[in-house]
Amino acid sequence: MIDTLLAGALDAKETGDLTEGHRLLGTALRHCAGDPALTARVQAVMVALLTASGRTAEALVLADRAEPHLAGADLERLSLHRSYARASQGKVDRPARPGSDDPVWRAARFMANGISLAQAGRFQAAESALGAAASLAARTGPRRLELMVRHNEAHLAGLRGQFSRALGIFAEIAPEFTGERRAQHRLDHASALLAAGLCGDARELLAETVGAAARAGFAADAATALLARAEAELACGDAALAAESAREAELAFAAQSRPGWEAQARSVLLRAQAARGERSASLLVSVRTTAARLEAFGWTDPALRTRVEAALAFPAEPDLLPRPVTAASAALRLRAYRTTAHVHWARGEETQARKALRDALRTAASLGASGDSVELRGVLGGACADLSPLAVRLARTDRELLELEELRRSILFPAPARRPPTGRLSGRARALSTGAATTRPTVTTSDLLAGLHGIGLLELVRAGDHLLALAVRDGRVRRAALGSYDAAVRETRLICAALTRAMTDGSSPATPIASLRTRFAPALTLLDGLELVIAPTGSLYGLPWTTVTEAPFTVVPSATAWLLAQERRAEPGPVVLLSGPGLRHTDSELASIAALYPDARIHTDAGALAGARLAHIAAHGVHLHDDPMGSHLDLCSGPLTGHDLNTLEPPPSVMVLSACDTGQGNDLPGLPGILLSVGVRTVIASVTPLPDAAAPALMADLHRHLSDGATPTAALAALPRTPGRLGLQSYGAGT
Template sequence: MRAVEQRLLARHAACLEQVELGRLPEAGRMAGRALAAARRAGAVEVAAKLHLTLAWVELDRGRPDSSTRHLDAALPGLTGNDLARANCLRGLHLCLHAEPRAAVTRLTAAIRELRRCGDQWWLANALVGRGIARAYALRPAAADADFRAARTVLLAIGERDRAAMCLHNRGFVAMVAGDLPTALRHYEDAAREGLAAVRRPEALIDRAEALLAAGLVGEAREVLAPAITLLDRCDRGSRMPDAVLLAARCALADNDFPAARALAERAARIFRAQRRDPWPSNAVALRARWATGERPRAGRAAAECDRAGRPEDAAELRLAAGLPVPRRGGTARLRALSLLDRARRAPDRRRAAAACRAGLALVDPHTWPGTELRSIALGHALAHGDARAVLRWSRVEAPAAAPVSGRLAERLRSARGRGDQDRVVQLEREIRRLSLAAPRTAPPAAVPSGTTLLAFTIHNGHLIAVSVVDGRCRLHRLPPVDHHVHALRLAVETGHEDAVRASADALDALLPPTGDGPVTITGGPPGLPWAALPSYRGRPVSLGAAPPDADPPRTHAWIAGPDLVHADREVADLRRAHGGTVLAGRAATVEAALRAMDGVDVAHLAAHGHLRGDQPLFSSLQLAGGPLHGHDLDRLARPPRIVVLSACDSGLAPAFLRRGAKAVVASTLTVPDDRAPALMAAFHDGLRSGLGPAAALADAQVRHGDRRFSCFGPG
């Protein structure tokens, strides 16, 4: 008999290996055959173990009734640590059915027993389960502690893949707490530690949810599609309805309302088949119907979502249907949704602004509901003609540097060189995710006295400006200027002076007066050559923030890219005049350029630029051996204080500023190759004489008649 039991236990161990590999159908078949053999042999204890394993497999496959039957069948034959494992499974059942507090109680008891028995593998399972339950119970600190403890246990027994999943789960907790950058950092760290998405497609679901929260709907849908395919292939039914529901949310955010409704209804069918609550799916379907002009009743669905432990679904449905959102605690996003409803319904400006301020402290102002909170506050400030409040609500934080490795950047350059577009898309997606994981930096400080401020913002499609001249703040509602900006750019590009004067005069007349002296401009019309406007010609103009201190630079890096006729001469002449390091020809590689720029006062790059729309991460300058992309700059330990991009519009100014440069001189138009050297020589002479970057550029432009360059500041 003992030999039979040993063979059955060996088959059980092989079944557990299949579970760990994510092959649930095969694990179920193996366990079922072994269970039948154990029954024939009268091996009661082995049969109980196999029932317990089948309960685990069936729960993961989304078959809770079958899992419960196996668990009930196992209990009479279980003792010791196997009984503690059964209690752990009972707790996981409660998690699945949205009963997190009961799950925590059950799992805490299981954890005590598993520790006493020394069952490390199942102890980690119970800690992970309790961490998930605590996250759903809105106890993020306790949940994070459970995942850290589970990770320590798993590393000790050599389960590195599952330990990486614990790190990923810490990202899930950060998501629940409303800390999106931390969530994304944990997800990326888990991937670097070798988390195998093929075996754990739930990791892709969590990542897609984070991308959706960050407003990257297309990215979320791209990550979610393979997750659904993998869940189907692995027969991981327990997560399938959550994945389909998330796909419905993505479609809703993408204004694809028919797809959102169809996906939500599909998710509801799967939830019902698993005897789980379908109301979250019903809520998304109802939101899609409201978005297309239907007016179905939403109150019951919202109440059922609350009852099912999905208060965010309930709040979003109530907001869509115009129903009051209860004031409550919970996740940061849930509190923000409640504050959004309060801001919408506020009877006066003071209470609306207070709700907006509190809500924006909880969520990213660049994504909904943060965008709507900011819009409501701006609307009230505009309605009251409060210029200072408009200026205050217009300022938002900017992303800081992203932790993009040199190896990842080289893989992207290599893929581009091979023309492997699929790999390029994949690597760019990874870099974009890393960028999202970067923390936000505070908006720039107020400009110093004596500097005029002109701040632009758009509200409900209308261009608004606030000017601060001699300490006096004024509000200006402007007509559309895009046509005038386009006409002026075209005139400057073609060099038709009469057209330049006519376009510049027409646009200048539409903009607010800003007096004389230095001027700082934020949020202005993109691509506008300010130096061409009569009111700004010869004035130090800084785009983005106040110009940095005018300390004469001491260290320089001069870098020339290939295929520019005058670039080598330009950097050689500047090196003779000001000293420093020069890179040209084959020596001007990306790696050499990054080393030369790190920590210098001035980095001057003369190279062909490639603008990638509004994506500074992937805009570039052409150097020897390949392009220098915006994301490459995140490897600089100390960015240059002043950067000069003697090139056509490369789109890299925001990337240098995000990394911490104090000023970037760059063109927003095509730069004639033969005209740049003289202008740049005059600009650097001005810096050496003690002028700030904006003043040095203004002086050089007046002397050489150039209008193509602008000075950008931090933020």
């Protein structure tokens, strides 16, 4: 009888009927007949319901009262409910061994451990704990337990910056959640949306959550959703509404005896007031008090976030300058370093600003390299966009600016976690790259300058609307001003349109070509007569660089990426040819190419790409800006995504993409950038649409040079300079 009532109370809580849950527990207590062990079992379940109702202090008192009378599985269950109550107060318990033989409660303990580990930034350990929970849930059920494991897997993915995966799982499981779980699902879903930069979507979801949780009596979740809504409103730039939501959340937390959360709501309120321009003495006092309270509660991230915003609002106050601590999340340490750099610069403290700038870039690069999330790197790159103008001002030499720019680029395109051969790198880089296969090699500026011997580097730097070029020749770095970045982007769009038009009506693209050559002449003159490595920036990855220079060249995400691609082993495998649907001339295109290589084979299975020395794919490509690794080539056998390519071991050495404008991209250069990131040495693709009818002849001409032993850059340079060819270019090693 007692077991049935307790199970019913927990089911009522899960489905959103707290009133029914409390009624069932009242009935259970009457059946205990004064038995302390039975009473304690009822009280353990009541801890969970009281916490959900926002009565956290009562819940913890009840947990202490019940604990002496419980043992074994019952004590384990109480421990989990107490952890829930403590988390509601803002205190995350350390991971603990499962103490129950019941597979459902063992799975619950593994989930609690996974959440605790994830919050501490120990993502691999968290993944292992959730994997154990998933295994138990799959074997024993119920479905509700499987859903909670999936929910926590999505939450972990969001914390790791795998936003597409996180949002996909949240959307997939959302229809199956009800009651309290629906509120908690929406809270974590909104957290992932905010981290991905989708503050408007998060704000809308949280507005629904606040009302639904309050109506169902889940006061704790309603207050937490109010606070999250305030954060979303602040991220959307609506400081006035954020202040109102934060004030309401603060009052709710105070009524629920949740002092840690109350201090966090006060922090959001103060940040909103600062965002509205308030700079009063009372605000300054409140900031100091609130940051100290949060630190006392052990809430490192909110405390540091409070100091970060305060330092920007009150730059003259030395004690507010944030000091990043190891216990804070890497993302928040990055924010603190960025703030510190700007504050020191505003004070005229260049040495300190320079150090903080380097710390910020290194933290962002380390965070981006810690996983395989291209989306996270994009968010980090956007977060650090304000550091480029600062780097231009703070760099004492052009060489130092190159070093800072390469560090910034490593955020978006970290060194691949593969062990490169040791041909061209210096002794130090060689030593650093010969460890385990998962070790990312370190390349210094000296390594770069030595590796560029006889080759010119053109690396673009954007500082606001100012466009600069760093030209490297014979170990010397020189800077050239190239005017307006926005104007260069407009000229890029004009030349792409002019080349597309010229392919259809024979018109001349001479005027936009002349304009571009004039813009880049100050930098290219410094590199006259050299083969080039070109590292664009932003939308200038979409520029057909053949219109600017007649020298052989390859386009790269960074000079470091080029040097490491040079070191990657060329695969000795066959030539693999694949095609996609909707292109009328692919049969003749592939047949003419196959005739040039004795070992060429036309395949339908993308798995044949593994180990190919050369792959030619005649298929349309789709680049997804919001899901880069989901970008794909449309093959006859189905889409070939970045995720699919990442499983190829080893990937092809050289890939030629012959259809449409598969070279287009921004910062991380589209499909070529994805291919380079998974280990392809060189990609040939076009930044302008390549007409289906013109592709066979152009590709046959290109492959005649490649089959004769020419490098990709040399083969491209030998082609006639027709409008269709001008958009075709090499990415990566170029060899």
